[in-house]
Amino acid sequence: MKKIILISIVCSFLLVGCWDERLFKDITIVPLIAYDGKQGSWTGYFTHAVVAKPDSISFSTIQGSGVSIEDTRLDANRKTGELLDPSQVLVVLLTTEAAKTNPIETFDIAYRMPRTRLSGRLVVVEGDLAQYHKKTENMGKELPDYYEANLKTAELDSVIPDINIQSAARLLLDEGIDLQLPYMKMSEATGTPGVEGVALFSDKVFSGHTLNAKESTIIQILKKKPGKSAMFTYKWKKEDKDYPVTVTQNKVKKKWVITGNSIHATYKMKFSVNEFAFDHLDKERSRKELEDFLSKELTKDFNDVVKKLQEAKSDPVGFGRTVRAFHPQLWKKGKWQDTFAELEINVKVEAEITRTGILN
Amino acid sequence: MDDVKSNDSLILYIQNLFHDSADLIVRKISWKDGDGIVCFLSTMTESSEVNKQIEILRLRSIAELPNWAGTATSSVEAFSVPKLIKTVTNGFVAIFFPATNLLLTITIPSFEVRSTTEPNNEIVIRGAHEGFVESIDKNISLIRKHLLISDLVVKDVKLGEDTNTKVTYVFIESIADKDVVNEVKSRLENIDRTKIYSIGQIEDYLEDSLWSPFPQFLNTERPDRAVANLLEGKIVLFTDQSPSALIAPVNFFSFYETPDDFNGRVIVSSFFRMLRIFSFVIAVFLPAYYIAVVGFHSEVLPYDLSMKVKTAVEFIPYRPIVEALIVELFIEVIREATIRLPAPIGPTIGIVGGLVIGDAIVNAGLVSNLMVVVVAMTAISSFVVPSVEMNTTIRIIRFPFMLAATLFGFFGIAIGTIILFIHLMNRSSLSQPYLSPVVPFDPSRFKNIFFRIPYFKNHKQQQTFTHGTGRRKRRGRN
Structure with a gap:
């Protein structure tokens, strides 16, 4: 009797546990997902890995529709061999229409289930989704790798912010700051998608306004969160000749003066000169001249960007956070996005050249 | 004539004791007062050396020295058959004097002993390249060579009625924990088995928990490793005819130390x-x-x-x-x-x-x-x-x-x-x-798990693993 009990205990160990087993060879990796639709009716495009023969991997895209994004996956699952597993997702594409639904509600499953890869990127794309799943010759890599590499480069160049699925939720839940997501567009010349700038969110949903690459870079500097490098190029006129000047931002100091109905922001920026064919930067006078020029141009551009933000009623810079913390009477005026749009915001940029390259 | 006759029958009797073994040599020799019977195993004793020793003793007896039989290699005691058997099987020479009923023992064993080569299973790059051999005397001498102190104590226990194996435990009196030494002694004495021939058997008897997959004795064939452990207050056990020494008490991390660590440089080690x-x-x-x-x-x-x-x-x-x-x-x-x-x-x-x-x-x-x-x-x-x-x-x-x-x-x-x-x-x-510097936690020795501390740093003399309070003591207190 004792022996039978012992054997059944040992055997029971062999039975338990298997219910949460998911053999890796029975699931398929989905590194790229695209969603279109609105609340209640979604279409999902799942780009998943197909291993047809040993040591060779290819990707194919499958479409599914349903009432939620999880429902689209279940629908698409019925059309694939192996289980679609979004736990390795690199990039999630959203159409401009899909972005008009609060992502927190859309991606409830992602935040709720422990398997989701929260470091995947969220991207808003322009136009029809079908064109974003075509691999072209000039991509060089597989489709998901191309998106990841493209976004990574844009992030290093300060065009897009370092925002993933996880930090998107943090920004969406914060009333003092708005979400900005990378915005991608099909290039008409090459037929490949590329980063255009950022898509601005206003009060948890896409505002419909987007910024181009230069404007997006300015946002990252306004936030004081640039990537590895942030570069600006301007045309400098001298003696009826155009000299392009490219500068890299080295250091930035910001100062915000917030009063009852206005914000005066001063940005002291230090630049290194990458390109300046006119030269003579070793002379105090020409350097001063260039600094003044840059200050003027940048101030103009920065103010233009802030105007656009106010138009979009979107505050991705996070002025609202400071206002909320130190200026409650301004914060309590109403919804921050509305207050922000009405505020008088002046940005002043003071440029300083600290490095001139090895020429002088 | 009676004498001669009885001596002949004695020789026959002794040959019968050993079932007429081919290597048994029983000879009659003449001595100062009456004949003696020399008895030894030719395979375990150097025959030419026997003659020399007998000659020395004969001269001493003729010179009538008061204690002529007592030399560095010989002793005399009252005769008995079990004593005779023990002497001969140990590889000694026994000389029996029927007239005086005395047994003279000469200790000149000659076993084939392997030379002290480096053990194959514990090779080091830097450090001594000698290893223990299948002779307990040689092994002890290898240890004594390193430790020229009187504090080094060597104790014997004879185990197994049939095999009569000598088990030796070695420790340094001033460093080793008394409780642990007594523990070893009592555990060794409690072994009741007739056949003991290998160190592995001893290990079975001495281990605290036999059914654990983790060894509780460090097995080594390296004298330098044994000496290093002796200096940490540990006890080293040998059996005769085995080149492995058992070291205890050890902790889990002892198994991860090698003589290379102590011979190598600090950072590398x-x-x-x-x-x-x-x-x-x-x-x-x-x-x-x-x-x-x-x-x-x-x-x-x-x-x-x-x-x-x-x-x-x-x-x-x-x-x-x-x-x-x-x-x-x-x-x-x-x-x-x-x-x-x-x-x-x-x-x-x-x-x-x-x-x-x-x-x-x-x-x-x-x-x-x-x-x-x-x-x-x-x-x-x-x-x-x-x-x-x-x-x-x-x-x-x-x-x-x-x-x-x-x-x-x-x-x-x-x-x-x-x-x-x-x-x-x-x-x-x-x-x-067993998990000593970690549990119970001893910060001063904890870093020794990961680092080889330079020698010039003051080391606390390690005696036990528990700040001086053994497990048993604590159990007793509770």
């Missing part, structure tokens, strides 16, 4: 010490981790790596545990076979087994190449530990972990790790805690 601890983790957990990842938690893989793993596992017909067992058992079989193989063909079989079959098994699609990488890394890591017993232990305990991983994934590994640590914490070596 510290690095390798950390590497060895790390290799323990690899050897025990890596296959289990891989099985858990492939079977349960593929989401922990970074994207790029996951694609590689995916292509590797896609066409494998078996579940990960079966796949792992195939390769693990295969490697264990190769290892076991190469021990038995004669030296000239050993490496050949290793290459055929490891490379040819390993490559073929992957090409045939029976196991994935990643599994071969994992298991090979594990196998190599398990051989990093400088102790043979710990090595075998590590190779065994990875199997329960693999089973736990295949049943419950990471959760199973976590549960297994908890059980492993609870087990280790509860173990003891001669009643001293």
